[in-house]
Structures are given as structure tokens and as C-alpha cells.
Amino acid sequence: MTLEVQIEKKLPDFTLDVSFRASSAPLGILGPSGAGKTMLLRCIAGLERPDRGRIALNDRLLFGSAEHIRIPTRQRHIGMLFQNYALFPHRTVAENIAFGLRGLPGGERADRVAALVERTHLGGLEQRYPRELSGGEQQRAALARALATEPEALLLDEPLSALDTHLRSQVEAQMQETFAAYQRPTLLVTHNIEEAYRLGEELLVLSRGRVAAFGAKQEIFRHPPSREVGQLTGCKNFSRASMSGAGMVEAVDWKCRLRVGQSVPEGLQYVGIRAHHIDFAESPGGSERGENVFPCWLVRTSETPFRITLYLRLHHPPNDPTEYDLQAEVFKEKWEGFREQPFPWHVRLSPDALFVMAK
């Protein structure tokens, strides 16, 4: 089961130029709003026409500009979950799910609908109209409808964005269950970093219509290939950098030399570290300092319910509250343990947590 996409389409602000290959594992497509994520799905579903390229699903060519082939949406056998679910308001849940099953004999159709209702936990709601359902129920009904035709690939456009926070984890767990049973190319568009990580096996990072990164999610999060991907995957700390001997880099903005665990690429441009990877070292006695340990001063803080973000200035006390070098994120319990200690504190930028980027 493979979906191969290689398309170009001119959009008002940029050109969507994407190529990738998805197999049976769910592929998360991550990118900021307006990066072309939805347009990409619409091209695959045949709702938009790319200017050039090809789209192949298993051994069927769905779109080929060279071959002058463009299979209409209804013959593509691709299920799509729309961001607003697009349930037919004049049809009940059961009628919505059965919409794509017209070719089946009545008995078989009813069985299929019943099985999907069971699988998506919609029992008892079959005769309701979409507007009588909660957001989570609507999402499940739309998913059941898309799965009913047993499509060869499934496209989900921001499947969780319309749900309340407390519903998300529940719906997310049910979706993971569904993906595990489905085992066909599944593309999942989202602008939420954590959602992309949890639901996707592989990850494709899209930025202004281009593929900024594509591969195993762990690898992309651990070693973002560029500063842009680092930022899109939630990294807050970057410094310009240059090579400085074996395994060492000079961090220009942070004004320090760092040992890095990763091998340094040609044309090194940046070094970065994630906020929650920054560690605080016991203040060393005298001038004894460990590797990658630097004195720092607290500039300001920003709190979330369980964590706190510390804005830190390296080497010198800050002059004003906008001047900081690093953002560190720690659990509040830990923060309570060292907040009263005198400055300077000491941060440790672990060589294994640091990553280096050539662009």
C-alpha cells in the first residue's frame, strides 16, 4: 500500500512543490497555517488540480500531467475527513455513513453501517441528525462515513482542531485505534506539534509549500535538519555557530564554546537546544566548571499550570527584560527547589541535547 505524490501548484503567495511517498503508517503533515497543507490534501483527493506532477495510489495513476490523466474525485477511492466534518445536515448519522455504500445490497449495507457505528462508539445515535450530536460524536460520524467505503487511502484535515481540549485525548485515542486497524496510507494534517507527533509515525514538515523535513518523527525532533524545522517543531533556542575544532562549535550569539554530540556538518550555521533540555547544574565551587556549563541570570518568567519558562541571560546580569539568550522550561516543583538560590545560576547545555544545523 503506497501513495506517491509529486506535485506542483502555483498559489497566490507561493508555489506548492511537494514530493513524498507514504506507506501504511500514518503520516503527520505539520506546518503553520497557510503552509499549503489543506491544498495538498485537496490535490490528492482530486478537489484541486495541480499544475504539474503525478499522484499514484498503489498501482493506479490518479493524476499525471505528462500522461494527461486526471481521475475524478469519485473514482479515486480516497476517504477524506474535512476540518468541519461536512456531515450532510439533512441525513441521519446512519444515512450519512451509508451514503457511500449505494452499490451494496440493502442487507450488507445495514451490516456495514452497524459495524462502523459499533467501531466508532456511536451506538444509539444512528437516527440523530448531525446538529443533535456533540463535536466529538460528529467527528466520529464523519470518520465512520469516510471509512465506510473502505478507501485505499485516508486524508484527515485538522481532525481534532474543532474539538474541546477535554475531548481531544479521548478522540485521539479512538483515532489511533482506527489507524492501527486500517493499515493503509493515512495523511493527517495538523498545525499542532504534539498532535502530529502522537498520531503520526512519520512526519512531513511543510513550510510555504515546500517539504522542509520528511522522515521518522523521532529523528526530526531530535535532529531538525534546519533552523526552520527546529522552530516548526517547537524549538525556542538557536545561536549562530561556527566550527571550532573536533566535536566543538563556537556559539556566536551565546558567546561560548560548546561540545556537541552530533557530528558537525559542512557549512555549519546554527546550534540549537530545546527549552526542556536545558539543565541546571549545582553551582560549582571556585573556578571549577563542568563541560558546557555557563553562568546565567534570570531575566523574567512565564507560567503555565505545571511548568515555568525561564528567560535566561548568559555570562552577565541583564540590563533590561527583553534581553535574554535562552528559554528554559522546567516543572514547577523543580523550580521551587532552586528559585531562592543566589545568582549566577549555572545552566548545562548537554552535548547530546544540542543539535547542529547547516541552514
Add this chain to the structure above:
Amino acid sequence: MDWSPLWISVATSATATLITLVAGLAAAAWRERRSGPAMALVDGFFLLPLVLPPTVVGFFLLLLFGRHGPLGKLLLKFGATVVFSWPATVIAAAVVAFPLMYLTARAALEQVEPHLLQAARTLGASEWRVFAEVALPLAWPGVLAGTILSFARALGEFGATLMLAGNIPGKTETIPIAIYFAVEANEIERAILWCGVDVAISLALLGGLYYWTHAQGSGRARKWAP
């Protein structure tokens, strides 16, 4: 008392409305998928009967369907003449009512959420099924309002009907034409009677429209009404 103008008017308006409903919906559905400068011309053509004086519309129809007109000649080959026959009252009424149906049907179809039509396509539905099972049911309240408007317009048609169908009692004499010729012949009582019949039909139509729009507030329809 000759009641034939009532039956002729009702039969003419009902037939013309049916034709207008099908033609207006088809034109609206066709037009909705297209855009471009040429479409402005198409719109202008479709709306012409609304802005032209009915006598002008009637005269054009006369040129078209007359003995030497392109359609008239064609029909003559099959031994049929339209001018001054009952079908002429239907053609005149349908042409004049068409723009109202077209406009309301288009507005109603345009309001249907495009994602719903696209979702239907991803589920394997043909274009006909997308229209018949998704677009039309959702646009139905607007389409029905257009149908009632078209019926009312067809019922009131005078100028084009007189040009194309003339005034043949028992054949092409509709209520508005009966009123005109009653007044001309100074039969005031007959004119008043037919005016009363027209008022009664119009009130019944408006009542039906009111009932329909308010009945939507309850029952099954409400569950999915936009």
C-alpha cells in the same frame, strides 16, 4: 357565467411553472459551475425577460414562433402552429417567469456549503447524485420560494400572452386578459369578479408561502434547517 379563464389561467400557470422549475434549476446548476466574462452575457440573456417590457418579450416570441420564424418553421414541418394556441399562453408565461426561478434557484444553490458537495464526491457520488441528493435537498426551501414566485408571475402574465396567444375565449383567454377585455367592453361587473378571483388566488399563494416558511420552525425539517 363562463369560468373558462380560471381553468385556462390555472392550467397555464401550473404547466409554465413546472417547465420553469426544471429549466430554471438546470440553468442555475449549470451556471453555478462556471465563471468567466462570457457568463455575464449568459446571465444577461437569462434575465432579459425580467427587465424587458412583456410586450417586447411577446413580440420577440412572435418573431421566433411565427410562420416565418426559425422555430415556427420547424414546428410547421410537424404540422404544428404555436401562435394563437393554448401552448402559446404556456410559452409566454414560462419565459416571463423563468428569470425569477433562475435567480432564486441560483441563490439557494450558492448557499449550499461546498464542502458538503466535495464530501459527497469523495464518497463516490456521481455529479447527478451530488445534485439530487445533497445540493437540491439543502437548497429546497429557496427553490420552493422561487416556484411560488414563478407561479404568481405566470398567473399575472398579460402582455407577452396577448402578443403570442391573442384573446381566444375558451382557448387562450386567461384571467388578466379577460379583465382587460371586460373593461374595454364596459362589463365592469365581470371585471370586478375576475379581479376578486385573482386576489383570492394570490392570497392563497401568500398564505401557502407563509405556512411553509413557518412550518419549518417545527417538526423534522427543523432538525437540519440551516
